[in-house]
Amino acid sequence: MSKAVQEYLQKNEERLLHKLSDFLAIKSVSTDPEKKDNMEEAVDFLINYMKEIGFDTVERRETGGHPLVYAEYMQAEGAPTALFYGHYDVQPADPYELWETEPFTPTIRDGKIFARGASDDKGQVFMHLAVFEAMMNTEGKLPLNVKVVIEGEEEIGSEHLYSFLHDNQELLKADFSLISDSGMVDKGIPTILYGLKGFTGLELKVRGPGRDLHSGLYGGAVKNPAMALAQLLASMKNEEEVITVPGFYDGVEELPEEERKLMNEAPGEDYPVTTGIPETASEKGYTAKEHTMARPTLEVNGMFGGYQGEGTKTIIPAEATAKLTCRLVPGQDPKDVQDKLVDFINNNTPKGVIVDVKREALSAKAYKVDPGHPLLRKAAESYSEAFGSETVFVRLGGSIPVVETIDSLFGIPVVLLGFGTPEDNLHSPNESFPLEHFAKGMDVLTRFYNNAAVNK
């Protein structure tokens, strides 16, 4: 364990926060074509910093989209190699008027740093780099080999990252992967994500007449596309929140009693309080925590057809559309589930309408690692030591497609060490990151990199 590194980080905290602020001030909004120069600024910042730190190789890689930064340090002979992934792009900051301080003028108040990207993911990427800097400047080396991939397209779907990973499997070979792009279940509670859900989706458009029709003159002769859509959607789930699409649950593994216990004991949200719902609604036989963490879901994300204005317009709408996505668990194949949904729609289309299905191209398999894996145990230990609190193991209802890609391409465990909190306002105005997590998180990383270096 390195006391020197910790002292260095403490002594340099102010300077490092200034440097972080410089990074956060760069408007690296990947979705905005007018911010191309800002994306370049962020790339330059990373390249300069990593060169400064002393990585052997620091490269800008063209991808066809926003460039990606690759760096490696391979001097730790005999030690394992970590593949660190992060992203330098951020969400757009609008609506600007809802920010209390400028989104790209990082501001410290109430023990937090406020800026777009403070938590997602520039702030967390910066913590790793600061730890590397501290190690190099105190001990002259890193305890293990490190390969760094920082992309600029995470917020727009990581389109070019996947081909980069796919085409550079030899280059990127590592013993495990490390990502800090997630959060803790609550402030101060060390959290290890050991599972993520997969993802698939589709859009269905129910078409009836060629134009909106007078509901009086045609009602009774023409099937109402909005009603047909409602009937189709309703037939996909029963009252017990069980998905009734044949084969949907094929391959889904039973949830072991032990894991259920772990999940239900983990601290979590009181959903009616945090969301305002009157009561929770979960699949029969499962608690809300079990369902969100470990059971597949099917959600209507949007639905529209016909008249949406004030008052009444007595029409039969020409068409009605719904957008559906599913979150998947281990054992489910996204393509297979999508096929089953399409089959179900085709087999259950009401008489008198036609349904067009648009398959969502993005998909991801679920990811899960044994929470007892030695690396996860090491991560938990580092976490608990730094935060002085027991580490919680959770599965996430959300998807991080890069995790599944690394898992399937490289077959290595992915350690998800997130330091964000539920109050960080990711993707929203007033994004922030607690300074305490900045300091303690760097402590966790220092400990973990050292722990992970010990044996292969």
Add this chain to the structure above:
Amino acid sequence: MSKAVQEYLQKNEERLLHKLSDFLAIKSVSTDPEKKDNMEEAVDFLINYMKEIGFDTVERRETGGHPLVYAEYMQAEGAPTALFYGHYDVQPADPYELWETEPFTPTIRDGKIFARGASDDKGQVFMHLAVFEAMMNTEGKLPLNVKVVIEGEEEIGSEHLYSFLHDNQELLKADFSLISDSGMVDKGIPTILYGLKGFTGLELKVRGPGRDLHSGLYGGAVKNPAMALAQLLASMKNEEEVITVPGFYDGVEELPEEERKLMNEAPGEDYPVTTGIPETASEKGYTAKEHTMARPTLEVNGMFGGYQGEGTKTIIPAEATAKLTCRLVPGQDPKDVQDKLVDFINNNTPKGVIVDVKREALSAKAYKVDPGHPLLRKAAESYSEAFGSETVFVRLGGSIPVVETIDSLFGIPVVLLGFGTPEDNLHSPNESFPLEHFAKGMDVLTRFYNNAAVNK
């Protein structure tokens, strides 16, 4: 029968068309606050014309909204009294760019007069006035007593008409009512409407969480409001297009075999051809014609919630809304049906969401008169003679609330003599009215007023 009147109308056709054009050129768009002066122009036109014709009384009546014109001719001692209703306001003309000629510059081409209001309803109102003019100028009198009500708010809900009718029941006392604000089933086919549907409606908003939620983090804990809405709507109708809301069909009379025959034999649309639907969908046990004409309906007019943009947004929407209207048949009470819908919604709201119901204030009872009523027989006779074709009796799936109001306030039969055609483009660009129907329609009216005068 009056040959003189017919000759007068023929001889004066060009002058009358010019006069009609002057009337149609007035931009009497009731919904547009900037057209108040134009509304006054239309009122003046009607007052001047009816004074010219020689009505005993011609009055402008303030209503609180757009004024209404009332006139009466009561010199036909011993003869019955007709209450003629029409409206001088028109729909807005936009989108202007889709008109081939200016909407308020009446233009004759292809045997039709094109202008906003040509068919609905200024053109048809004008036909009655022209017939009265012809009668007065040839025979010096009308064959029966006539009370005329022409309002200026039909296209915006007739709000002030109803109180006028209600408050002036003595003044408006008549033996029957006559309205020409509808159409024929096809060009050249005399059509008597002997039934109209009633109307009720509501909007339901399903509310779940206080904001859109991440579908991964909350899917499985939070009931999806869009899915809940779909489930609620789907439960209102079964696969056989039968409405499953308890009590919905209470009081609905069985459709006699004879009337079914009449309906199915009447010329009508080939729905897949006219609307583009793959096939019709009607209530089990009823044909499309029977259902549209004589069975109640429940239609989703609009439905919306969540993300409607391109691609995918993985949210659980905070809320989802649907707008519903029903068309009712004799025996159903609009308020009672609305109550039953509200009860059904309250009793079937899925767990985990709240439903807000907004009741539609407008409503109407269905209207139906015995197709064998002597006055309808006289109307049919006049119609067939003028058009040289058999008269068809139909019920309309739509609603004309004034008809139901006259029926319930005055208890007199309402004769619906419409001369429009399905190609008139009511409420759309390029509204028109066939000149042939203008001439033949005035012939029908001349004959009918004379026929109806014969005995009480």
